[in-house]
Amino acid sequence: MNFTIPKDIDMSQQASWCPGCGHGIVCRVITEAVEELGLSDRILTVDDVACGQFGQFAMKYNTIMSAHGRTVVTAAGLKHARPDALVIARPGDGSAYSIGIESTIYSAVRNENILTIVINNSVFGMTGGQMSPATLPGMKTATSPFGRDENKDGHMVDITKLLGQMDIAYLARCAVNTPANTDRTKKAIKKALQKQMNGEGFCLIDVLSMCPTNWKTSEIQACEFVKETQSKYLPLGEFIDKGGKE
Amino acid sequence: MAKVLMKGNEALAESCLRAGCRFFSGYPITPQTEILEYLCWRMDEVGGDCVQTESELAGINMLMGAAAGGARALTTTAGPGFSLKQEGISYLCGSDLPAVIVDVQRIGCALGDIFMGQGDYWQLTRGGGHGDYRTIVLAPATVQESVDLASIAFDLAEKYRHPVLIATDATIGQMIEPVELPEMKEHDPDKYDWALRPRREGEPQRAIWNRYWDWEDGGHKYPEYILKKYGEMEETEQRWESVLTEDAEIVMVAYGTSARVAKSAIMKARKEGIKLGLIRPITLWPFPKKAFDELGDQVKAFLDIERNILGQMKDDVILTDGNRHPVEFYGEYWDNISEVKILEKVKEMLKKY
Ligand SMILES: Cc1ncc(C[n+]2csc(CCOP(=O)(O)OP(=O)(O)O)c2C)c(N)n1
Numbered sequence: 001m002n003f004t005i006p007k008d009i010d011m012s013q014q015a016s017w018c019p020g021c022g023h024g025i026v027c028r029v030i031t032e033a034v035e036e037l038g039l040s041d042r043i044l045t046v047d048d049v050a051c052g053q054f055g056q057f058a059m060k061y062n063t064i065m066s067a068h069g070r071t072v073v074t075a076a077g078l079k080h081a082r083p084d085a086l087v088i089a090r091p092g093d094g095s096a097y098s099i100g101i102e103s104t105i106y107s108a109v110r111n112e113n114i115l116t117i118v119i120n121n122s123v124f125g126m127t128g129g130q131m132s133p134a135t136l137p138g139m140k141t142a143t144s145p146f147g148r149d150e151n152k153d154g155h156m157v158d159i160t161k162l163l164g165q166m167d168i169a170y171l172a173r174c175a176v177n178t179p180a181n182t183d184r185t186k187k188a189i190k191k192a193l194q195k196q197m198n199g200e201g202f203c204l205i206d207v208l209s210m211c212p213t214n215w216k217t218s219e220i221q222a223c224e225f226v227k228e229t230q231s232k233y234l235p236l237g238e239f240i241d242k243g244g245k246e
Numbered sequence: 247m248a249k250v251l252m253k254g255n256e257a258l259a260e261s262c263l264r265a266g267c268r269f270f271s272g273y274p275i276t277p278q279t280e281i282l283e284y285l286c287w288r289m290d291e292v293g294g295d296c297v298q299t300e301s302e303l304a305g306i307n308m309l310m311g312a313a314a315g316g317a318r319a320l321t322t323t324a325g326p327g328f329s330l331k332q333e334g335i336s337y338l339c340g341s342d343l344p345a346v347i348v349d350v351q352r353i354g355c356a357l358g359d360i361f362m363g364q365g366d367y368w369q370l371t372r373g374g375g376h377g378d379y380r381t382i383v384l385a386p387a388t389v390q391e392s393v394d395l396a397s398i399a400f401d402l403a404e405k406y407r408h409p410v411l412i413a414t415d416a417t418i419g420q421m422i423e424p425v426e427l428p429e430m431k432e433h434d435p436d437k438y439d440w441a442l443r444p445r446r447e448g449e450p451q452r453a454i455w456n457r458y459w460d461w462e463d464g465g466h467k468y469p470e471y472i473l474k475k476y477g478e479m480e481e482t483e484q485r486w487e488s489v490l491t492e493d494a495e496i497v498m499v500a501y502g503t504s505a506r507v508a509k510s511a512i513m514k515a516r517k518e519g520i521k522l523g524l525i526r527p528i529t530l531w532p533f534p535k536k537a538f539d540e541l542g543d544q545v546k547a548f549l550d551i552e553r554n555i556l557g558q559m560k561d562d563v564i565l566t567d568g569n570r571h572p573v574e575f576y577g578e579y580w581d582n583i584s585e586v587k588i589l590e591k592v593k594e595m596l597k598k599y
C-alpha cells in the first residue's frame with residue numbers, strides 16, 4: 001500500500017500528541033477526505049484548548065482555538081460570518097459532552113450548518129485522564145479511581161441517544177482503531193461535508209479514539225480497548241442520515 | 247439627517263447596524279432586551295444574522311467565531327448576563343479579536359434588580375475575566391451619545407484588534423430622546439488580513455489562538471506588545487466632558503445617568519454662588535486622567551457620584567488624584583441621584599474643607 005502525506009498536513013509545525021493518540025489519525029482522515037473531495041480551499045476549523053488544539057498545527061487550514069467547551073458554538077458563529085466556508089469543529093468528549101453539552105444540544109436544536117467531529121477518548125485527556133461524561137461504566141480514571149460507579153458518578157453519556165431524536169442532518173459514531181474503521185470515518189466525514197455543502201444542517205460524528213497515556217495501556221492495547229470495550233458501550237453506526245445524498 | 251425619537255436601546259442597536267454590524271448573538275435580560283428584540287427583525291432587513299442563543303456564555307462565544315470570521319459582531323446584556331460574558335471577553339483579549347459588548351447596567355449583585363443602577367463599574371474596568379487585560383469602556387449619558395459611541399466602538403475595536411465595551415444603564419436604555427442617526431455603512435469582512443476565510447493554496451496559515459504563539463521567540467516579546475497596546479489606548483483614547491471646572495472648588499465625578507443629574511445640580515449651585523464643577527468620564531477605561539491634570543489649585547475636594555452602594559469609581563478618582571484632595575462619595579441604591587442631596591453634600595464639604 002502506497003502512503004503519501006496528504007498535502008493539507010503541515011509537517012513544519014509540531015503537533016505534540018503522545019504516541020498512539022487518535023487525534024492525529026482523525027486529522028489525517030479529515031485532510032484525506034477534504035482532498036478527495038477537492039475542498040482544501042473551503043475549510044475552516046475550530047479547535048478546543050484540549051489535546052485537539054494540536055490539530056491546528058497538524059493541518060494547514062485557517063483556524064481558531066475556542067475556549068474549552070465552546071468549540072461547537074464558536075464554530076457556529078464562524079459559519080454565520082463565513083457562510084460559504086465549510087466549518088469543522090473538533091472538540092473532545094469532555095468539551096462537547098460535559099462543559100459544552102448545552103452548546104452541542106442547542107447547535108443541534110438550531111440545526112447549525114456545521115460539522116462537529118468529537119474526538120471521544122472517554123477521558124479528559126489534556127488534564128491527565130479524569131472522568132468524562134463518556135467514561136465507560138466501571139472504567140478507572142483519575143477521578144473514578146475505583147471505576148465509574150453510575151450510582152454515584154451519573155451514567156455514561158451516549159450522544160447518539162441524546163441527539164438521536166433531533167431533526168439534524170447527520171449523526172454517526174466511528175472509530176480510528178483499525179484501518180477499516182478509519183476508512184469508515186473518512187467516508188462519514190465526506191458524507192457530512194457533502195451535507196454541509198447542500199445546506200442540510202448539523203452533522204455530528206463521534207469518533208472513538210485512543211488515549212494510551214491516560215488509559216495507561218500500550219498503543220496496541222489501546223486499539224484493542226476501543227474494539228473490545230469502548231465500542232461495546234458506545235456502538236458504532238449511523239444514527240441519523242437525513243437526505244442521504246453522498 | 248433629520249432627528250427621530252427613539253428609545254435608547256433601539257437607537258444603539260440601529261447605530262450598530264449602521265456601523266456595518268451584521269452579526270448579533272445574545273440572550274434576553276432586562277433592561278437590555280429591546281436590543282435583542284429590535285435586532286431580531288431589523289437584522290433580517292439589512293441581511294445580517296441575529297441569533298438568540300441558549301445563554302450569554304453561548305452568546306459571547308458565538309460572537310467570538312463571527313468576529314474571527316471578520317464580521318462586525320455585537321452582543322449585549324445586563325448585570326448577571328455580563329458576568330457570563332467575562333470568559334469570552336478574556337478570550338477575545340487573548341486572541342486579539344475585535345467585538346463590541348454592551349452592558350445596560352442594572353443594580354446589585356446576585357439577581358439584584360432590574361432597576362436603574364451602575365452596578366458593574368469594577369467588572370467593566372478591572373476585567374471580570376481571567377488574566378491581565380484591559381478593555382476600552384465607553385459610557386454614554388444620552389441616547390444621542392449611545393448612537394455616536396456605538397459606531398466609534400467598532401472602529402476602536404478594529405484599530406486595536408480588541409473588544410470594546412459600552413456601559414449604558416437602565417435609564418439611558420429605556421428613555422426616549424431625539425437622535426440623529428448616522429448613514430448606513432457596509433463592512434467588508436475581508437478588510438483585515440487576520441480575518442479567517444478558507445486558506446488559498448500557497449498562502450500562509452491564518453490562525454487565531456493564544457496570541458503569544460505568533461511570536462517566533464516563543465512569546466517572550468508578547469508582554470512588550472501588550473504593554474504598548476494598552477499604553478497607546480491610555481494615551482490616545484481618554485474621553486471626557488468637563489463642566490465649569492475652571493473655577494470649581496468642588497469637582498463632582500459622575501458618568502452616565504448620574505452625570506445628567508450632576509450637571510443640573512451645577513446650575514442650581516451656581517445660582518447660590520457655589521463653585522461646583524463636573525468631570526464626566528466618557529471612557530471609564532482609560533480613565534480620563536488628563537481631565538484631572540487640567541484642574542487648577544482652587545479645587546478643594548472631589549465628590550464621586552454613582553448609582554450603587556460602595557462607590558466603585560471612587561477608587562479611580564483617588565488613584566488619579568494621587569491622594570492630594572479629599573474624595574467623598576454620594577450614592578443611591580433604590581432612588582435616583584438627587585440634586586437636592588448633591589447640594590446638601592457639597593455645602594457640607596465646603597464647610598469641612
Ligand atoms: C473553563 C475551563 N475549564 C477547565 C479547563 C481545563 N481543561 C482543559 S482541557 C480539559 C478537558 C479536555 O477533555 P476533552 O475535551 O475530552 O479533550 P481531550 O484532551 O481528551 O482530547 C479541561 C478540563 C479549561 N481549559 N477551561
Ligand code: SF4
Pocket residue numbers: 016017018020021022023051121125126210211212213214
Ligand atoms: S493525553 Fe491522550 S488525547 Fe492527549 S495527546 Fe496524549 S494520548 Fe492523545
Ligand SMILES: [Mg+2]
Pocket residue numbers: 092093094119120121122123124125132
Ligand atoms: Mg477526551
